[in-house]
Amino acid sequence: MKLQTIKVEEAVGKVLSHDITQIVKGEAKGALFKKGHIIRPEDVPELLRLGKENIYILDLDHGDVHEDEAGVRLGEAVTGEWVTWSGPKESRVNMHAACDGLLKINIPALEAINELPDVILSTLPNNTVVKEGELLAGTKVIPLVVPETTVTAAEDICRQAGGWVIKVLPFKELKVGAVITGSEVYKKRIRDGFGPVITEKVEAFGSEILGIDFAPDNAEIIAAKINKMASEGADIIFVTGGMSVDPDDVTPNAIRLAGARVEKYGAAALPGAMFMLAYLGDVPIMGVPACGMFFKITVVDLILPRLLAGERVTRRDIVALACGGLCRACPECRYPNCTFGKGSH
Ligand SMILES: Nc1nc2c(c(=O)[nH]1)N[C@H]1C(S)=C(S)[C@@H](COP(=O)(O)OP(=O)(O)OC[C@H]3O[C@@H](n4cnc5c(N)ncnc54)[C@H](O)[C@@H]3O)O[C@H]1N2
Numbered sequence: 243m244k245l246q247t248i249k250v251e252e253a254v255g256k257v258l259s260h261d262i263t264q265i266v267k268g269e270a271k272g273a274l275f276k277k278g279h280i281i282r283p284e285d286v287p288e289l290l291r292l293g294k295e296n297i298y299i300l301d302l303d304h305g306d307v308h309e310d311e312a313g314v315r316l317g318e319a320v321t322g323e324w325v326t327w328s329g330p331k332e333s334r335v336n337m338h339a340a341c342d343g344l345l346k347i348n349i350p351a352l353e354a355i356n357e358l359p360d361v362i363l364s365t366l367p368n369n370t371v372v373k374e375g376e377l378l379a380g381t382k383v384i385p386l387v388v389p390e391t392t393v394t395a396a397e398d399i400c401r402q403a404g405g406w407v408i409k410v411l412p413f414k415e416l417k418v419g420a421v422i423t424g425s426e427v428y429k430k431r432i433r434d435g436f437g438p439v440i441t442e443k444v445e446a447f448g449s450e451i452l453g454i455d456f457a458p459d460n461a462e463i464i465a466a467k468i469n470k471m472a473s474e475g476a477d478i479i480f481v482t483g484g485m486s487v488d489p490d491d492v493t494p495n496a497i498r499l500a501g502a503r504v505e506k507y508g509a510a511a512l513p514g515a516m517f518m519l520a521y522l523g524d525v526p527i528m529g530v531p532a533c534g535m536f537f538k539i540t541v542v543d544l545i546l547p548r549l550l551a552g553e554r555v556t557r558r559d560i561v562a563l564a565c566g567g568l569c570r571a572c573p574e575c576r577y578p579n580c581t582f583g584k585g586s587h
């Protein structure tokens with residue numbers, strides 16, 4: 243990259259090396275043209291009017307990429323499905339959600355890009371629930387020009403990552419069933435508080451409740467009701483209550499008895515420690531402890547969106563909740579704008 247003086251008429255397509263400021267009555271009025279601006283044909287009369295016959299331009303060497311082109315190429319490379327980008331503005335390109343869904347970040351690829359010299363890519367946390375149009379990420383280069391090799395290295399990282407670093411999984415329209423356990427609820431000694439909570443959480447994502455069934459504290463009966471729910475076509479099944487250590491807490495055993503394979507019992511989230519995730523074939527079964535009803539935001543709010551986006555949630559995913567899995571129990575809940583569930587994974 244070299245600095246050159248050039249006649250304004252010959253400067254179209256060249257990169258301005260410095261800000262050009264208009265001075266009115268001895269006072270600077272801000273930059274009319276910014277350093278790094280690529281001169282357009284319509285800029286020529288304006289520059290002449292300002293009394294500029296010659297200007298400094300940057301002469302890009304073969305192998306230099308201007309910041310704006312670098313920003314655009316980075317934006318193109320990192321965006322996957324259901325993500326759009328806009329810009330560049332001073333090389334910054336912003337990524338936005340093209341639909342409501344679950345944000346997925348390929349963290350190894352994200353970190354590999356940030357290991358490159360003079361490039362940054364910054365995102366919302368992985369697995370954030372996002373709304374259409376929401377800002378998800380921004381990328382830019384640091385100097386005015388970067389070597390072509392830096393940009394191609396970033397593009398290679400994205401290609402090897404499967405063509406995306408940032409994507410959104412749209413929520414599916416699924417049928418969700420719930421088996422509410424507890425003899426006191428079954429015998430109508432107390433009114434069910436779980437059904438309304440689950441219904442509200444599921445419907446907020448555009449899915450529907452297939453049915454809500456009730457069972458006493460009896461593992462065989464609960465297991466039969468789980469199987470009935472699955473045979474009726476439930477895509478996801480909640481089983482609530484009876485998840486802890488009392489003698490009549492039989493739900494974990496009932497889930498096993500139904501034939502489901504336990505992915506993890508015990509979740510690294512508070513509230514939600516006694517949570518269980520199991521799979522009956524491909525149908526996720528969520529064993530939800532009573533805290534899922536007593537607290538506004540729990541482990542359910544971290545796992546349910548992922549299941550509704552069609553993800554297969556694993557034991558590893560539940561282990562990975564640990565860092566950030568502690569709710570601060572703020573007097574006024576600000577979730578999702580808080581640290582709950584925003585760990586390093
Ligand atoms: N000794 C220990 N006690 C508890 C532990 C523990 O580790 N050791 N864990 C605590 C944690 S953490 C949680 S969370 C709860 C889990 O409770 P369960 O899922 O076993 O809930 P239940 O015992 O069935 O019920 C607790 C409470 O909530 C009422 N309930 C349950 N379901 C409904 C419903 N559908 N509608 C209305 N009310 C409901 C139930 O009647 C009980 O009063 O365990 C801690 N204890």
Ligand code: MOO
Nearest residue numbers: 513514515516533
């Ligand atoms: O399972 Mo309990 O969730 O820690 O509140």
